[in-house]
Amino acid sequence: MAVLNPSKYMELLPIEVRKMLTRVIETLNHSFDGIWMPEKLMNATYHYIRNRGKLIRPTLTLLVAYALGNGSSFEKSILPAASVELIHIASLLQDDIMDEQRIRRGVQTPYSLFGSHTTMLASDLIIAKAVELAVKSGDNDIVFELLNSSVKLAVGQNLEMELGGKDHVTLDDYLKLIYYKTASLIESSMIVGAYSVGVKDGDVIRKIRDVGRFVGLAFQIRDDLIDYLNIDVKNPTLVDDEVNIVKILSRNNGDINASINTARKLLNEMLDNAIDVIKTTINSDVLVNYINLLRI
Template sequence: MNIVEQIKQPILNEMELFEKKFHKSMASKVALLNRITYYIVNRKGKQMRPMFVFLTAKMVAGEVNERTYRGASVIELIHTATLVHDDVVDDSNKRRGFFSLNALWKNKIAVLVGDYLLSKGLLLSIDNNDFDLLKIISVAVREMSEGELLQIEKARRLDITEEVYYEIIRQKTATLIAACCSLGAASVLPEHSEYIENMRKFGELIGMAFQIKDDLFDYTDGPIGKPTGIDIKEQKMTLPLIYALNHSDKKEKRWLINSVKNHNKDKKRVREVIDFVKQKEGLVYAEHKMIEFQKEALQLLQPFPNSSYKEALILMVNYVIERKK
């Protein structure tokens, strides 16, 4: 049994029922839409986000309810919508090894499908008066958009400080995982604001560690989730690079910024940048910060009684920083 299956074990029944409900939540009277959503459902990833929702709900209350299923569906609908739109923005032809929607059905249809999924998610909450859950999700969507735009703005000047970097990854990546965990708690214990906030913070910390792990993949050779040096080619300022930049003299700084700005398509130069960042211990520093976020997240679970759900969440935190892709 692999680690993802182990994490899923305590909520297998919930996940099976969720899949049926999620598929149903996408249904449309338009045959083309149904064909496209069928394609999406059959190429799903690890489904980490709904797993966070169910494990959190079970850990804090020992049960889930219809609100939990709706919350997990809304998160997955809106997350899928953002991925579809991202592929259009990035002009990406592949998603998880399969053709993206825009590659198969072109940009116009992909954008419309993304809009459709977004509206289905919003209506699922509104029709059931889940306004507290809708607020959690809406804040996450706003922050994700702000994070993407902040990154684009900073990439033009390459003037990202470590603090700005943390804000970008908090908004871009961590906010959605934070929403999953706070939503899980809010679905079963709507009156317990301290539990909801505790789990929001827990999800945020995992999200921060997750993104730093992704940054580290950029400097790793081997069968990983993305090609080595892709962030440098896309002029993304990641934590190892920021650390190296902050610990360089003026001449090194000029060379590094010039390399990322003007020579990011040159394979030899990208390899030199990777070697330079390693030499400056950028990877060591990023790993240290990632482990700090991991430990802080685990501390937030301590007050909860031991259970298979708590164990699965601990396993999830460790998986985030130990995964190979």
């Protein structure tokens, strides 16, 4: 089990997708150009734009657009991809406040550096900018998809707070939580990629939604395994009241190793399901190989 370097994700991307991802990064870097704000607020707002992760969500947007557009121009996917990443960043800021998280990705969080009030306002600014970029895409389906995903993220944050520290959390509770908290945005990332190249067929969209849901659930299960085993030295260890699949599975029998294996099996089953749907809908080897990087 390993934490992959972001370059491993980049190596699998076609040159056209890499170029578009560079333009997404440029869009993010200039998101707040011309807007005056106090230095602390500016630094909090740009913190995760500058200290970015693997950009998995916008990359999925671009990969779906690339595959469904048959490799032709997919410039219209740039703004939706940037909007997706901004929504994710806003959720990180809110998560930092709620969890009193002081370290993320090996650096101090905005919550730690600037306090909860400034961090909260930064998340508001970022959400507003995400909506602006979605509107500028010129496609109402993209706007409503991302707005709906933002609603689900808020529900997921609250559900995590409700379930945290409780000893009766079931696997079904967990799967519902991680759908709202994580998978919903990954699902929407792929949907807006399809919309951006003009794919509106209901059956195709439903299948892509299934792919996104499976990938999103697998992604969070993988993160939980990594957190539980403290593999990622850049992030702190699991906190006592965190809702984690290994804790849930091992609660009754105390068998940690068996629970880890069960969680790993569920993760890989989710990825198998996603790939089965991809092969009948998108038929993209690049997307399949990219998703396979999540395997443990």
